[in-house]
Amino acid sequence: MSKDEKDVETLGKELRAKTMKVLGRSMAIREVDAGSCNACEVEVNSLTSSIYDIERFGLHIVASPRHADALLVTGPVTRNMEVPLLKTYEAAPSPRIVIAMGACAISGGIFKDCYACNEGVSEFLPVDVLIPGCPPRPQAIIQGIMVALEKLESRKRGASCQK
Amino acid sequence: MFKFFDLGVRKHGVVTTRYPSEAFVPPEGSLGMPDVDGERCNMCGRCSDACPTGAISLAGRKVTVDLGLCIFCGECARSCADGGMFMSREFELATRSRGELEVEHDVKG
Amino acid sequence: MMPGPMNELVEDLPSILASSVVSSSLEANHLQIEVRKDALAGMAAHMIGHCHAWLISEHAADLRERDGTFHIYVIFALPKGDGIITVMSKVDGSDPSYRSLTPDIYAANWFEREMMEGFGLLPSGHPDLRPLRLYDSWPSGVYPMRKDFDPSVPVPRVPTGYEFRHVEGEGIFEIPVGPVHAGVIEPGHFRFSVAGEPVINLEVRMGYVHKGIEKLSESLPYPRGVMLSERISGDNGFTHSLAYCQAIESIAGADVPERARYLRTAFSEMERIYNHMGDIGGIALDTAFGVGAQMAYVLRERMLSLNERITGSRFLRSVNCIGGVRKDIDMSGKRSISTELIGLKLDFDDLVGMMTEMPSLLDRVETTGMLSDDAAKNLNVVGPIARASGIDRDTRRDHPYAAYKDLSFSVPLYREGDVYARMMVKIEEVLESISLIEQAMDRMPEGQLCAKVVDVQAGRIGMSLTETHRGEAMHWVMSGEGRPWRHKVRDPSFLNWPAIEVAVMGNIVPDFPVINKSFNLSYSGNDL
Numbered sequence: 147m148s149k150d151e152k153d154v155e156t157l158g159k160e161l162r163a164k165t166m167k168v169l170g171r172s173m174a175i176r177e178v179d180a181g182s183c184n185a186c187e188v189e190v191n192s193l194t195s196s197i198y199d200i201e202r203f204g205l206h207i208v209a210s211p212r213h214a215d216a217l218l219v220t221g222p223v224t225r226n227m228e229v230p231l232l233k234t235y236e237a238a239p240s241p242r243i244v245i246a247m248g249a250c251a252i253s254g255g256i257f258k259d260c261y262a263c264n265e266g267v268s269e270f271l272p273v274d275v276l277i278p279g280c281p282p283r284p285q286a287i288i289q290g291i292m293v294a295l296e297k298l299e300s301r302k303r304g305a306s307c308q309k
Numbered sequence: 310m311f312k313f314f315d316l317g318v319r320k321h322g323v324v325t326t327r328y329p330s331e332a333f334v335p336p337e338g339s340l341g342m343p344d345v346d347g348e349r350c351n352m353c354g355r356c357s358d359a360c361p362t363g364a365i366s367l368a369g370r371k372v373t374v375d376l377g378l379c380i381f382c383g384e385c386a387r388s389c390a391d392g393g394m395f396m397s398r399e400f401e402l403a404t405r406s407r408g409e410l411e412v413e414h415d416v417k418g
Numbered sequence: 419m420m421p422g423p424m425n426e427l428v429e430d431l432p433s434i435l436a437s438s439v440v441s442s443s444l445e446a447n448h449l450q451i452e453v454r455k456d457a458l459a460g461m462a463a464h465m466i467g468h469c470h471a472w473l474i475s476e477h478a479a480d481l482r483e484r485d486g487t488f489h490i491y492v493i494f495a496l497p498k499g500d501g502i503i504t505v506m507s508k509v510d511g512s513d514p515s516y517r518s519l520t521p522d523i524y525a526a527n528w529f530e531r532e533m534m535e536g537f538g539l540l541p542s543g544h545p546d547l548r549p550l551r552l553y554d555s556w557p558s559g560v561y562p563m564r565k566d567f568d569p570s571v572p573v574p575r576v577p578t579g580y581e582f583r584h585v586e587g588e589g590i591f592e593i594p595v596g597p598v599h600a601g602v603i604e605p606g607h608f609r610f611s612v613a614g615e616p617v618i619n620l621e622v623r624m625g626y627v628h629k630g631i632e633k634l635s636e637s638l639p640y641p642r643g644v645m646l647s648e649r650i651s652g653d654n655g656f657t658h659s660l661a662y663c664q665a666i667e668s669i670a671g672a673d674v675p676e677r678a679r680y681l682r683t684a685f686s687e688m689e690r691i692y693n694h695m696g697d698i699g700g701i702a703l704d705t706a707f708g709v710g711a712q713m714a715y716v717l718r719e720r721m722l723s724l725n726e727r728i729t730g731s732r733f734l735r736s737v738n739c740i741g742g743v744r745k746d747i748d749m750s751g752k753r754s755i756s757t758e759l760i761g762l763k764l765d766f767d768d769l770v771g772m773m774t775e776m777p778s779l780l781d782r783v784e785t786t787g788m789l790s791d792d793a794a795k796n797l798n799v800v801g802p803i804a805r806a807s808g809i810d811r812d813t814r815r816d817h818p819y820a821a822y823k824d825l826s827f828s829v830p831l832y833r834e835g836d837v838y839a840r841m842m843v844k845i846e847e848v849l850e851s852i853s854l855i856e857q858a859m860d861r862m863p864e865g866q867l868c869a870k871v872v873d874v875q876a877g878r879i880g881m882s883l884t885e886t887h888r889g890e891a892m893h894w895v896m897s898g899e900g901r902p903w904r905h906k907v908r909d910p911s912f913l914n915w916p917a918i919e920v921a922v923m924g925n926i927v928p929d930f931p932v933i934n935k936s937f938n939l940s941y942s943g944n945d946l
């Protein structure tokens with residue numbers, strides 16, 4: 147095994163160890179498009195390709211919000227997506243974290259003055275992590291997810307203190 | 310079966326990138342975070358007029374860029390004649406609060 | 419077609435139509451005919467039935483401030499040559515109704531529903547007047563595209579209903595899918611009616627990502643409109659913004675430098691390659707051929723990072739500007755493009771070799787999701803989907819823009835109309851695109867990148883067609899003071915969505931994902 151390949155291995159182990167520590171298992175992410183222009187979706191799809199391969203960290207993009215630890219929301223939340231977004235959020239078990247990805251999801255971005263748009267996800271849901279970009283590059287999404295993991299860790303600790 | 314192995318693994322080796330264990334530097338000219346050079350900016354306000362989303366505000370001796378509004382288009386850097394605003398390649402910008410995305414730059418010039 | 423025949427077209431009109439013509443004018447290849455409102459439907463039917471023209475768009479503009487009327491524009495492309503025909507009618511503001519085109523031209527269906535909810539123009543005789551995008555709680559009588567609508571005032575929510583088509587009978591089940599899907603795709607609602615396994619009806623309800631882009635564009639100065647048009651449909655942002663820039667340039671009469679035309683061509687093709695790679699990978703993935711899918715995604719990623727190395731943006735954003743382009747390709751850029759393309763081509767050949775020999779894949783894609791050429795013609799589909807169903811249309815060849823006129827390429831054509839044909843069209847188009855980029859790099863002259871465009875006169879109309887990877891996109895701009903008075907965007911997906919309802923018919927539900935992937939339509943571009 148070459149040195150470089152070993153690096154990938156260690157890195158994978160580290161992140162994996164982190165997810166295992168925080169969740170006791172791998173982390174499930176559900177992507178919700180709340181009105182994006184679809185470039186954000188292209189980048190999320192890139193994450194699962196073998197170039198970025200986030201599965202190696204124990205991060206899964208799952209098909210149902212019911213399996214999700216985190217919701218990755220893109221788009222400014224259009225009028226027609228308000229209800230589906232809230233329903234998806236309610237379907238996810240708590241503690242669930244919300245990641246707003248892209249300028250649109252954070253603030254409405256270039257669409258903030260449209261008549262059928264809101265100014266980002268925070269108008270509807272408590273947002274835990276924000277990933278700026280238009281669209282954020284895949285590495286930036288990975289970094290955002292790492293921030294989210296830290297957040298989840300602190301929240302869990304908070305929850306166990308209360309007990 | 311072996312054909313796939315051949316094409317997939319033997320021919321290309323490992324294609325997976327090493328981020329985040331190794332730092333990743335985007336190629337030159339890549340549009341990352343808009344940054345301000347406090348020595349060169351003269352508070353002329355052109356960048357803020359050019360910004361399509363109103364992400365830049367000027368007050369006192371401070372230029373504030375709101376990365377939550379920014380669409381990373383590079384208009385501000387293009388409009389700045391004095392080299393005050395430039396597009397850095399910084400991309401690791403995720404934070405936990407909206408407030409942290411408002412980046413303040415002190416202007417000395 | 420040369421100007422001569424275009425004039426004859428007016429002279430040859432049947433007398434009943436000829437008497438309704440208010441005025442007509444010919445400018446370069448663009449024939450404009452104004453007809454009285456009662457003859458609009460007849461004229462449109464004549465264009466399709468007699469001249470075999472293709473419908474490009476039907477849309478309205480609110481000009482009540484100027485002459486008290488709404489203008490309806492129906493735009494056609496002639497089947498041969500570069501001819502464009504616009505049939506225009508004025509509809510009085512006090513009686514906003516006209517005779518629907520839909521009974522004669524099925525493809526006008528969604529356009530008229532769009533005008534109905536945007537402008538309140540009632541198409542009499544239209545069979546289906548349900549809202550297209552503004553359902554669920556949109557108050558009646560609020561028409562956002564009218565000029566007196568103020569987008570900054572929030573629109574109240576009122577309870578409204580929406581009726582889906584129902585198929586009834588013994589053993590028939592309905593399966594609602596969406597708007598939030600299992601995969602990472604955009605939101606839309608699909609309602610299947612199945613009898614056992616086969617789908618006997620599919621209804622697609624779009625509009626979930628409707629933002630109000632056309633209205634927003636009316637408030638943005640032209641240079642900002644370029645940025646907005648890059649985000650109409652993110653993955654074909656370059657060709658969309660190119661169409662917008664070309665529309666403005668045609669109003670201003672700007673002369674785009676030769677070098678910029680070649681660069682625009684190269685960038686358009688780079689965009690096509692990465693998207694087609696994604697589609698091909700998607701088809702492989704949905705037929706459970708993971709190795710092929712990953713190989714295609716790796717190739718797509720290589721194209722995306724090539725885009726970034728050349729222009730600074732993975733999605734070729736901030737490249738177009740009105741009058742030309744902003745990013746040059748220098749010697750070292752040329753070199754890295756040509757090395758990358760050579761490598762890409764070799765690996766792509768491997769991939770294609772595998773995919774076209776895999777029995778398990780071929781078994782899933784052959785005769786799946788058939789769209790017959792008749793259906794394709796009636797539905798007026800565009801792009802690779804049309805070319806897979808035997809319709810020989812390609813904007814790059816038929817209405818050349820940028821530098822396509824000077825480059826040679828062929829347009830792949832298949833007749834089967836199934837997923838396989840669509841996959842093959844995309845595969846062959848990738849190879850054509852590689853050759854187009856190479857040619858453009860070779861022949862690109864030295865020179866300026868961007869012409870100064872200062873004077874965009876108000877009250878003029880500019881239109882441009884470009885070929886995105888999904889097919890023909892149209893941007894139509896009526897200029898106002900420093901910004902569009904009306905900006906109509908027609909993404910290829912808007913014409914192609916109704917076709918998926920036909921293609922799915924008779925297939926089993928588990929085949930829907932792969933059919934959908936082979937169409938790969940944009941939700942955002944459709945919903946605007």
Ligand code: SF4
Nearest residue numbers: 182183248249250280
């Ligand atoms: S943030 Fe940018 S890329 Fe993402 S959906 Fe919004 S406009 Fe598109």
Ligand code: SF4
Nearest residue numbers: 350353354356389393
């Ligand atoms: S950054 Fe440049 S454009 Fe902006 S205020 Fe400073 S000098 Fe002016």
Ligand code: SF4
Nearest residue numbers: 360379380382383385
């Ligand atoms: S990059 Fe564009 S959006 Fe961001 S601050 Fe500069 S001008 Fe504004």
